[in-house]
Amino acid sequence: MALIVQKYGGTSVADPERMRAVAENIAFTKRRGDDVIVVPSAMGKSTDNLIKLANEVSTKQPGREMDMLITTGERISMSLLCMALADLGIDAKSFTGSQAGIITDTVHTKAKILEVKGDRVREALAEGKVCVVAGFQGISTEKEITSLGRGGSDTTAVALAAALGADACEIYTDVTGVFTADPRIVPQARKLLHVNFDEMLEMAGAGSKVLALRSVEFARNHNVPVHVRSAFTWEPGTWVTSQEPNMEDPIISGVVTDTSEAKVTVVAVPDRPGISAKLFEPLAAANVNVDMIVQNTSHDGTTDISFTIPKADVATAQAIVERIANEVQARGVEHDDGIAKISLVGAGMKTSPGIAAKMFRVLADENINIQMISTSTIRISVVTAAADLEVAARSLHTAFGLDSGQAYSAPLPERK
Numbered sequence: 001m002a003l004i005v006q007k008y009g010g011t012s013v014a015d016p017e018r019m020r021a022v023a024e025n026i027a028f029t030k031r032r033g034d035d036v037i038v039v040p041s042a043m044g045k046s047t048d049n050l051i052k053l054a055n056e057v058s059t060k061q062p063g064r065e066m067d068m069l070i071t072t073g074e075r076i077s078m079s080l081l082c083m084a085l086a087d088l089g090i091d092a093k094s095f096t097g098s099q100a101g102i103i104t105d106t107v108h109t110k111a112k113i114l115e116v117k118g119d120r121v122r123e124a125l126a127e128g129k130v131c132v133v134a135g136f137q138g139i140s141t142e143k144e145i146t147s148l149g150r151g152g153s154d155t156t157a158v159a160l161a162a163a164l165g166a167d168a169c170e171i172y173t174d175v176t177g178v179f180t181a182d183p184r185i186v187p188q189a190r191k192l193l194h195v196n197f198d199e200m201l202e203m204a205g206a207g208s209k210v211l212a213l214r215s216v217e218f219a220r221n222h223n224v225p226v227h228v229r230s231a232f233t234w235e236p237g238t239w240v241t242s243q244e245p246n247m248e249d250p251i252i253s254g255v256v257t258d259t260s261e262a263k264v265t266v267v268a269v270p271d272r273p274g275i276s277a278k279l280f281e282p283l284a285a286a287n288v289n290v291d292m293i294v295q296n297t298s299h300d301g302t303t304d305i306s307f308t309i310p311k312a313d314v315a316t317a318q319a320i321v322e323r324i325a326n327e328v329q330a331r332g333v334e335h336d337d338g339i340a341k342i343s344l345v346g347a348g349m350k351t352s353p354g355i356a357a358k359m360f361r362v363l364a365d366e367n368i369n370i371q372m373i374s375t376s377t378i379r380i381s382v383v384t385a386a387a388d389l390e391v392a393a394r395s396l397h398t399a400f401g402l403d404s405g406q407a408y409s410a411p412l413p414e415r416k
């Protein structure tokens with residue numbers, strides 16, 4: 001008998017029919033003899049709709065109230081799922097993040113899990129129940145309801161799997177696994193049978209939505225095998241584990257695309273020590289996640305500093321950056337929402353020189369201008385105009401020999 005955590009994404013539980021299909025799969029797993037913890041996301045686009053509603057009601061959204069609002073989507077899913085399971089004769093019990101003992105820090109809308117107590121979940125499992133834990137939420141050390149950032153149900157699932165010593169964490173979604181690129185953008189993408197934690201960490205860090213970054217951190221730190229698979233075709237998907245790549249594995253395992261960031265440029269900043277610290281310290285204090293940074297060389301004693309941040313943080317960052325720009329007498333601040341980040345990820349990069357040069361050549365041949373560049377030992381990322389995203393991703397995918405030879409064939413559900 002194994003303990004399995006199953007997480008179902010928003011599209012997988014988008015309507016009553018899907019909810020019942022998911023309940024069937026849970027019942028199947030339970031009847032096979034396994035203990036099951038289920039982590040559902042909010043139905044369809046309901047988190048987006050709650051955020052839209054907040055924007056329509058108010059321009060100032062206190063983090064505490066925002067979290068009270070957006071964590072409700074998962075509560076709807078957890079209770080409906082238990083009802084669908086009851087119809088199938090399965091004894092199931094729902095828990096909010098707080099009831100499950102998911103303790104977080106106090107940073108509203110992007111809280112980090114500090115500890116998973118899980119006592120009530122353990123008790124219910126011991127009574128033979130299926131436990132359904134609302135994804136994406138916890139309770140802070142100050143006893144407030146918190147949410148874990150977009151895509152955070154993945155993190156709930158893997159953190160529970162780690163804390164309760166589950167044998168595997170199954171992430172059910174609307175594609176059949178982890179691909180060499182987002183199959184919605186690169187139809188020729190190939191499904192990977194296996195990805196190791198380090199590569200998956202870089203892919204998630206580069207902005208691939210298929211797994212939330214923190215869920216991969218948990219999986220790697222606690223060695224939880226993760227199986228990403230489809231809640232539509234139910235076929236075996238991709239295993240994400242600690243297994244090292246083989247010698248024969250390709251140098252590049254995937255192309256990652258991300259349009260969730262915006263670029264900010266502080267124009268004509270005086271070129272003297274301490275300016276960057278002055279700019280980035282208050283951004284860090286406000287929990288704005290700065291990703292790429294570029295500083296152009298100066299000739300006239302000034303320099304331009306450009307950096308990327310999540311679009312969701314632009315409003316917070318804008319106030320800070322404008323204040324600092326004023327203080328240091330920069331010429332101005334510019335924003336660009338129309339950017340895309342395209343990354344190549346592959347463990348084989350460590351030992352293969354020339355990948356960056358080839359990447360730049362492929363983009364140059366497509367007449368695509370590179371605005372920013374950053375690298376790690378197993379990743380190269382560039383920022384381009386958003387309009388160049390598809391051509392860039394597809395041409396890199398082909399040039400690095402990743403094409404499958406056929407377009408993605410499993411059903412891609414329409415995004416509601």
Ligand code: ADP
Nearest residue numbers: 009010011173177178179181182184208209210
């Ligand atoms: P869920 O609601 O199930 O959590 P997400 O939308 O968060 O689903 O993540 C699944 C989506 O991730 C897919 O529909 C696909 O468009 C996107 N995606 C991005 N990169 C990849 C990749 N390398 N492999 C598979 N899917 C990817």
Ligand code: ASP
Nearest residue numbers: 041047136150151152153
């Ligand atoms: N419902 C949340 C979101 O849309 C969490 C999740 O789906 O993982 O971001």
Ligand code: MG
Nearest residue numbers: 009151209210
């Ligand atoms: Mg997701």
